[in-house]
Amino acid sequence: MTLAFIPPTRTGIEPEAVRTDLPRINQMSESVFGPRGHGVHTAFLETTQGLRDLGYQVGTNERWRDGILHVHTLGPWPLYRLRTHRGPKVVSAHVTADSLRGSLRGSTLFRKPIEGYLRYFYGSADHVVAVSEAAKAELLEGGVRTPISVIPNGIDRRAFARSADSRGLARADLGVGTDEFVVLTVGQVQPRKGVETFLEVARTLPHVTFVWVGSVLFGALASSRGQLEAQMRSAPPNVRFVGQLDRDRVAQWYLAADVFTSTARQETFGLVALEAAAASLPIVLRDITVFRELFGADGALFPSDVAGFAEAVESLRLDPKARATAATNAEQLAHTYGAEVVAQSAADLYRSVLGAPALVRARR
Structure with missing residues (x-):
């Protein structure tokens, strides 16, 4: 059956x-x-x-x-x-x-x-x-x-493939302005995902839009649920927690974003970072062993604290050429997976x- x-x-x-x-x-x-x-x-x-x-x-x-x-x-x-x-x-x-x-x-x-x-x-x-x-x-x-x-x-790279107009269409559908610079993360809202780092980086860069796709799962079993929900409620105005979405909607956010970041302190793999790479996004990841293993020296930027994340995001925002190079490196690496x-x-x-x-x- x-x-x-x-x-x-x-x-x-x-x-x-x-x-x-x-x-x-x-x-x-x-x-x-x-x-x-x-x-x-x-x-x-x-x-x-x-x-x-x-x-x-x-x-x-x-x-x-x-x-x-x-x-x-x-x-x-x-x-x-x-x-x-x-x-x-x-x-x-x-x-x-x-x-x-x-x-x-x-x-x-x-x-x-x-x-x-x-x-x-x-x-x-x-x-x-x-x-x-x-x-x-x-x-x-x-x-x-x-x-x-x-x-x-x-990863199925076809699910995240970009076309000439995919970014604009995704932004229009999601209500994202054409001039917004969007930093995306995808994952459950959990302490090990570094929620507090994500929010502090957003406070450091108030002119950048930060989007978190995902929610607090597992109900009463979720670790630090009350604390996490309080952090989400007190997030700065340039942060959007959009909740749990189906895979097609998540793919739209990858297409609408400018940079992907993960502030996670622990991962066994980091599948969402590879999905972002398949969507030709520059990748900014916390400097932990598993991310270094997957992305090597050239596939991503690897800050270790709030200041490092803010510097990496801002440098990519201000330098379209560096952003394009980082996106190409990430996309090429995604083919391996x-x-x-x-x-x-x-x-x-x-x-x-x-x-x-x-x-x-x-x-x-």
């Missing part, structure tokens, strides 16, 4: 053209039932669609007991499926103990039990996919002993896991 629907493949592959070099693949994520405004859900969608575009038979949240099971979320239902599935089992580790800190209430107090659960959960798979080298290091430090491979999240490239890496991993002697013994 299918519990979630994802539209058919964009490439028009007919059922008789389905590839048979891998068994059917069940992509599983609880994100289809809850808040979808986060990178885990996007990564689940892109992986599923990318594999379908390659011609594989891919289901979502099926009750299949055979074939390849690839899990993206950490709840009790995926754990049950991992413990009872008879075929190869892969888990994408989008979540680490550090990423929960500053996301969910009580994650610091209950860090040890959380780490124990994560070890048990990831240990129930035959192979774990870390979305970055930084995430892999966190998993190893947390005691995960299951084999780990690094496969980054992928195309959904089709990442899906092929996932297929190669499945093939490797299928051939692992330990896995063959486990299925007997």
Whole structure:
């Protein structure tokens, strides 16, 4: 029984053209039932669609007991499926103990039990996919002993492609003035996302419009919910919190913006920064390990504090040539993370896991 629907493949592959070099693949994520405004859900969608575009038979949240099971979320239902599935089992580790800190209430107090659960959960798979080298290091430090491979999240660049008039059309639809200089961030409103830094940079640059796409998710479980909502209410007049939006509307904001920034202090990957790069936006990111890993020396600017962010944004605003160069560098880097490239890496991993002697013994 299918519990979630994802539209058919964009490439028009007919059922008789389905590839048979891998068994059917069940992509599983609880994100289809809850808040979808986060990178885990996007990564689940892109992986599923990318594999379908390659011609594989891919289901979502099926009750299949055979074939390849690839899990993206950490709840009790995926754990049950991992413990009872008879075929190869892969888990994408989008979540680490550090990423929960500053996301969910009580994650610091209950860090040890959380780490124990994560070890048990990831240990129930035959192979774990870390979305970055930084995430892999966190998993190893947390005691995960299951084999780990690094496969980054992928993006569908077509969803963010610019045309000659896309910026103007997006601005008109979103109510953004033609002369406004817009700095965009996308993500959940959480302490680890550096909300206070974002607001201080906005106060430093009152002539610039700052837009945050996203909201406080997870209800009463959200970390520091009251404090975050108070910060949003007291934001300066040049800041717009536009809330949780569907993917098409988010894409419009990428097209309408002039610069993308992330003030996050912790990420396992940073998918929204790559989406912005695919939209040909100059990228300004906090100087943390995972962003350096993804964007290298030339793909983004890397300030570390409020003054650095303000200086980077203002320099891009005042220098159109530098802005164009930064946009080109970011767009070129985004090609490395195309959904089709990442899906092929996932297929190669499945093939490797299928051939692992330990896995063959486990299925007997």
